[in-house]
Amino acid sequence: MPRQGFRTRGLILALALALAFALAGAPAAPATGPAPAPAADSGAIVLLDLNYTFVANQAESARLGGEDFGRRLAHERYREWLRDFLRGRRVILITARPERHREATLARIDSLLGWRPAEAYFNEHDLPPALCKQEVLQRAIFPRHGRPADGARYVAIESNPRTAVMYAGYGIPALRVWDDWQYGDSTKVVR
Secondary structure, three states, X not given: OOHHHHHHHHHHHHHHHHHHHXXXXXXXXXXXXXXXXXXXXXXXXXXXXXXXXXXXXXXXXXXXXXXXXXXXXXXXXXXXXXXXXXXXXOEEEEEEEEHHHHHHHHHHHHHHHOOXXXXXXXXXXXXXXXXXXXXXXXXXXXXXXXXXXXXXXXXXXXXXXXHHHHHHHOOXXXXXXXXXXXXXXXXXXXX
């Protein structure tokens, strides 16, 4: 895929995020040109998914299997443009990745990007992604930052459709980062 395609998708996501932040009551990006990363915290908390969202080559690294997670982790690459766009925002990483991989994952992200999320929650109970993230919201995030119903503002960047539906149940808009291999002919029925 030519680099222009990555920039175009990045611009589309940036504009969608700007819209989501505007709907959440945060300042929006200008209507023309690329949406710049904010200089200061916008007020809306970003709930960032790891696999298939922040991990740029998840489909490729997943094929390496789970037996040697260190090998798989060493192969992971992260979306620098997404990190750059989120700079200045409060980012909470929520992932269905098992808790036992927490330190290695965060160290890998930091070693490649020089960045860490403000908070990070991993799957402590081997739950499916939507249930894991709902448990994290109820146990840790809402008690600490507030519920959307009480005025707390969140926006999620999430790959899992079931998790996006769960977020919507709380009034949290969820956006998705798409890769080329995920695009299909929209005129065909997907089964």
